[in-house]
Amino acid sequence: MIQIGIIGGSGYTAGELIRLMIHHPKIKIKNIVSRSHTGKFIHLIHQDLLGEGEIDRIKFTSDVSKEIDIVFFCSGHGQSRKELNNISNNTKVIDLSQDFRIMTQSIFNKRNFIYGLPELQKELIKKSNNIANPGCFATAILLAILPLAKNKLLKKDIHISAITGSTGSGRSHSDTNHFSWRNNNISAYKIFQHQHLQEIEQTIHQVQNNFSSKVYFVPYRGNFSRGIITTIYTYSIFSLEKNKEIYKAFYKNHPFVNISDINIDVKQVINTNKCILYLIKDKDQLIIISIIDNLIKGASGQAIQNMNLIFNFDETCGLKLKSVRF
Known part of the structure; x- marks a missing residue:
């Protein structure tokens, strides 16, 4: 059993991380840090955890234990660099903020953070001790673009x-x-300026270094609680059938990405670590629709997927989740 610490324990991503981890067979939660709620029982903040066994008896702490194998940073952007100063060099780190996602910012305190998109660099993640978990929009978008x-x-x-x-x-x-x-x-917001655009462009150029065109991204705030649906279109010389072959071949060894032959909707992925893609062709334009749960595949589930890879667990361990369809 590996010992887990969580910093920034009162937010949504931390709540999902805890919910998934209490049923993970290979880990034990050592402590959860929330300086704004220190001393309170965790289930008083994450009320869905009431009655979930041992977690009922755990309180938030003000600092993370030194006797942990891996720590998850769930604090706001800009906080992870401060927190890292208090973490032992022997402790592995998965950061769910944007602090270390960009290559020019990925080295800090002798730690080299690897961009943790498993479908892109699974083997590198397995050898790494420090992971920068991708952003939620970036995950949905990159999984739709990577095969191309x-x-x-x-x-x-x-x-x-x-x-x-x-x-x-x-x-x-x-x-x-x-x-x-x-x-x-x-409403639309941060048009062409969203912070995830930088990691999207960085990754595209990493995979296809001759890409010289533009990426235009318009994000919207939806009137629902969780989930992301993304629509992407770009020029393609190939038929729809050929593109589907390319996508299925690319993801054949990646358990959480699926290609659908019929149109998709967000409810298919809520409460799961799945990404589902749907491809359409109109003249010379390939259209890719991508759906994920922003809190799981876009954050906490992907963080656990990365942890599984680091510790050589089955990649799907603790993440065999089914959506609630109705």
Whole structure:
């Protein structure tokens, strides 16, 4: 059993991480840090954990134990660099913020963070001690694009629109994640400027170094709690059938990505670590629809997937989840 620590334990991603970990057969949660709730029982903040056995008796702490094998940073962006100063060099780290995702920022305190998209660099993750977990939008978008980039098939501009649920804004209150604003409402934001665009472009160029076109990304705030649906279109010389062959071949050894032959909807992936892709061809444009749960495959589930790879567990351990369809 490996010993787990979580820092930033009161937010949505930490809550999902705990919920998944209490049923993981290979780990034990040593302690969960929340300096704003120190001394409180965890189930008073994450109320869905009431009655879930040992977790009922655990309280938030102010600092992480030194007797842990791996720590998960679930604090806000910009906090992980501060927290890292208090972590032993022998402790492995998975950071769910954006602090170390960009290559020019990935080395800190003699730690080299690897971009943790398992479908891109699984073997490298297995050898790593420090993982920068990808962003939720970036995960949904990159999984839709990677097979094309890997085969050097991105020839022209890439156009992306994506809608995320309110949990993508975190637990802190703001006007745009308040119920009365979100309900029966939708809005675009950070058009062409979203922070995940940098890691998307970085990864595309890493895989297809001759890509010289533009990536246009329009994100939307949706009027639902969780999930992301992304629509991407770009030029393609191949038929729909040929593109499907390329995608299925690329993902044949990746258990969480599936190619659907019929149209898809967000409910298919809620509460799962799946990404489902649906391809359409219209004249010379290939359209890829991608769906994930932003809190699981887009955050906490992917973090556990990375942990499984680091410790040589089965990649799907603790992540065999089925969506709630209705």
